[in-house]
Structure formats: structure tokens, C-alpha cells
Amino acid sequence: MKLQSEDLLKDLELIGLSKLQASVYLTLYVLKEAPANTVAEVAQIHRAEAYRILKELTRIGAVEQVISHPVRYRAKDPNETLENLLAPFTQQLSQLKAVRSRILTRLSKLPSLKGGADFDDGFEQLGGNQALKRMKTMIDNASCEICSAAVVSQDPFMLTKSFYRAVDGRNVKAKVLLNFSRRDLEAVKRLKRSERIVRKYSDKVYSRYLIVDGKEIVFSSAPTVDSREVFLYTRNQRFIEHYYRSFELLFNDGTPIDEHIQTLADQPTPDNN
Numbered sequence: 001m002k003l004q005s006e007d008l009l010k011d012l013e014l015i016g017l018s019k020l021q022a023s024v025y026l027t028l029y030v031l032k033e034a035p036a037n038t039v040a041e042v043a044q045i046h047r048a049e050a051y052r053i054l055k056e057l058t059r060i061g062a063v064e065q066v067i068s069h070p071v072r073y074r075a076k077d078p079n080e081t082l083e084n085l086l087a088p089f090t091q092q093l094s095q096l097k098a099v100r101s102r103i104l105t106r107l108s109k110l111p112s113l114k115g116g117a118d119f120d121d122g123f124e125q126l127g128g129n130q131a132l133k134r135m136k137t138m139i140d141n142a143s144c145e146i147c148s149a150a151v152v153s154q155d156p157f158m159l160t161k162s163f164y165r166a167v168d169g170r171n172v173k174a175k176v177l178l179n180f181s182r183r184d185l186e187a188v189k190r191l192k193r194s195e196r197i198v199r200k201y202s203d204k205v206y207s208r209y210l211i212v213d214g215k216e217i218v219f220s221s222a223p224t225v226d227s228r229e230v231f232l233y234t235r236n237q238r239f240i241e242h243y244y245r246s247f248e249l250l251f252n253d254g255t256p257i258d259e260h261i262q263t264l265a266d267q268p269t270p271d272n273n
Helices: 006-014 019-031 036-043 047-059 078-109 128-140 161-167 182-189 237-253 257-266
Strands: 033-035 063-066 072-075 123-127 145-151 173-179 197-201 209-212 216-219 230-234
Touching: 006 019, 019 033, 019 036, 019 047, 019 072, 033 036, 036 047, 047 063, 123 128, 128 209, 128 216, 128 230, 145 237, 173 237, 182 257, 197 257, 209 237, 216 237
Parallel strands: 145 173, 173 197
Antiparallel strands: 033 072, 063 072, 123 230, 145 209, 209 216, 216 230
């Protein structure tokens, strides 16, 4: 029995659920309340997989347990569930709005200089295609270190050879933070390996940014690069230092990418029969 529309599943994935989590949540929402074996049967997945996903959904506040024998599960109120799922995005948006406010305040206090303002202290707006070209130029001109964060499924640029040109035969190191799920596994496995590139996984990466040599940055609250998004480019050192510190905190807390690849690979394959 097919209970779910593809559009609804995709929307739930956009706000943070995996495809399997979205499927189990929608199944339980339609059933109202059910034990794990019933959820597994209706969702057409293995029982062990259903238990694992239900625990994950309980942990993130989308599902609650009902004390009974056997234990039953109930989908939480959709408003509460969406509030829980959107909380990380809301927090980041709030932080970015605060950064925007500080930028505008500081820009308004900058003195006017004869011959024009100092470009190194200012911010340049870039459309999505312009931002992509600027990122490629920054990477090609890197001389020391590249720091990058991206959501793999929404940023194909991270999977191209051009990203690694700067480290081939040059004294340039790269730190890369990637947020990816099982559906991205094969693409991530194919990423070029290099002793100069250290990749880590972080589920706290929601937006796209690139810092090169600690001297320039392109960033946006958007996870992807397309013609509709507006990015900012700057050489403002105080701003870059702030972003770099945030990147270092996430990078230090990140999971080595091979370790996360193994974790995803060890997960049981959903039984669709």
C-alpha cells in the first residue's frame, strides 16, 4: 500500500530527514499509532531497520513512544515536529541575520575615502553563477590553505576535479567539511584522494562557504550555488577571522569522512519487497 506522495517525501528531506526517516514518519502519521513491526510491514522495510529509524525519529522529536507491550509509537503533532526539524535552520538563519546587521552597521560607520573605499574592507555581492566562477578563481590562485564547507547533494562543484587542482603538485592544503547522507555515498567515495586534503563529515553544515589563504571568503546562507542565490565576497580580515574560527570548531568536532562512509555503508539496505 503506497501511502506517501513523492513531493511530500522530498519536502521532509529538505528540512532534514533522510528518505527512510521521512517514509517511516509519514507511515506512522497515517497509522496514528502502531508497534514497530506494523510500521515495518506498511513501510515495506526490514523490522530491524524500522526499530532503528523509529529510535532516530524519537531522538529528534518527531515520534514518541507509548508505554505498552509491545511498545507502540505515535507520530507527534506536525507543528511540533516541524518546529524541532527546523530549529537548526532557524538558529543558523538567526545568526546570519545578526551577522548581516553587524555588517550593515559597520559599513555605515566606514569613512568615505578620496578615490573610493578600500576594497579589502568591503563586501561584494555575487549572483550564483558569479559566485561559482569566483570560487574557482580563488581555488586556482590558492597558495597556502583552502577551507570549504558544503552539502554534497546540493553542491556538485565539490565533486569536480577543479576543486583539487590547487593541491596537485603545489604546497596547498585543504580542509573540507561535508554534510551528506547515504544517497550521496557513491559520489563521496569517488572523491579524489590526496594527503593534502583532509575531509570530515558534519551534520551542522547547512550553507556553502569557501575561505582561501585566510584572506578571502565567499559565503551564503544557501546550501547550493544557482543563479537565484546572492553570495557575498570579502577580504575583510575581522569577518574572515570570525568565520574561520567557526569553521575550525566544526572541523575539530567533525567525523573523519572514511569513518562516516563506513557507518553509512554498514546500515542495512531497506527491504523494498
